[in-house]
Amino acid sequence: MMKRLNVLIHITLGLVITLSSAASQADSGLSKKDAKELAQYREAERIGKERLIKFDTLDFDVYSNQKWDRLKESHAANIRVHYPDGSTTVGIPDHIVELKKMFVFAPNTTIKTHPVRIASGEWTSVIGEMAGNFSQPMPIGNGKTIPPTGKAFKVKMVTVGHWKNGTMDEEYLFWDNQSFMQQIGLGQ
Numbered sequence: 001m002m003k004r005l006n007v008l009i010h011i012t013l014g015l016v017i018t019l020s021s022a023a024s025q026a027d028s029g030l031s032k033k034d035a036k037e038l039a040q041y042r043e044a045e046r047i048g049k050e051r052l053i054k055f056d057t058l059d060f061d062v063y064s065n066q067k068w069d070r071l072k073e074s075h076a077a078n079i080r081v082h083y084p085d086g087s088t089t090v091g092i093p094d095h096i097v098e099l100k101k102m103f104v105f106a107p108n109t110t111i112k113t114h115p116v117r118i119a120s121g122e123w124t125s126v127i128g129e130m131a132g133n134f135s136q137p138m139p140i141g142n143g144k145t146i147p148p149t150g151k152a153f154k155v156k157m158v159t160v161g162h163w164k165n166g167t168m169d170e171e172y173l174f175w176d177n178q179s180f181m182q183q184i185g186l187g188q
Contacts (some may be wrong), residue, residue, distance in 0.1 A: 048119025051163055055126050059111040059159075066103060068096045096151040105138035105148065106184075111157075121175050125160045130175065134184040149185035 013078060058074045061067065070101035071092050081095045082088050089095050102109050116127040131154040137145035157175035161168040181187030 021120045045119075048124065048132075049140075051124045052114075052119055052126070052159075055117070055124055055159070055161070058115060059114065059126070059128055063099065064110040064112070065102075068099070071096065073168055074161075075171070076164065076169040078100065079167075079169055079171060083172065084175055092186055096171045101139075102132075105136045106132035106134055106153070107136060108132045123157065123160065124163065127156060127158050130155050130157045146186065151183060151185045153180055153183040155180045155183070160165050 028067050054074045058071075062070045062073070073096065079092055079095060080088060080090050082099070083098065087098075089098055109130060111128040111130050114126040116125075118125045131152070132150050132151045136148055138148070139145050144150055155175045157173065160172040160174075162170040178187055
């Protein structure tokens with residue numbers, strides 16, 4: 001059994017090397033224009049992957065663990081952020097104020113997965129799952145609060161980011177507020 005596995009590994013490695021060599025030879029047969037376009041495409045793909053890795057870190061670590069001082073790793077100082085309710089903030093400090101609001105009434109809020117991750121040019125987009133429990137009073141203004149229901153929520157959310165000079169200068173956040181309110185026991 002082990003011999004078969006070793007043979008299979010060697011065959012697979014040989015195939016990978018052969019395919020890689022064939023791809024390199026095919027690349028060398030390209031016109032200068034096509035070779036330049038291919039190089040630009042590969043560079044854009046590399047940058048897109050780097051941005052998606054930053055996005056994973058942003059949601060899974062920075063947001064979920066409320067490490068607000070690290071937002072500058074992925075957000076420009078003057079970032080414009082658009083929220084599901086139609087409001088907009090400009091700048092990291094105002095964005096942090098909005099982000100903190102969720103943790104007041106649901107301190108265990110997390111984003112742990114990005115089942116969909118897309119990068120194209122200066123844009124990235126991820127679909128994540130935001131989850132937590134409505135376990136603390138929810139402020140609603142004028143010193144009033146809604147008592148916690150203890151109910152859990154799990155909402156699919158989408159973040160679309162525009163990147164410039166290594167950080168996002170604009171971010172769009174989307175999730176279904178009606179579903180969220182229903183899940184925490186406040187919606188019809």
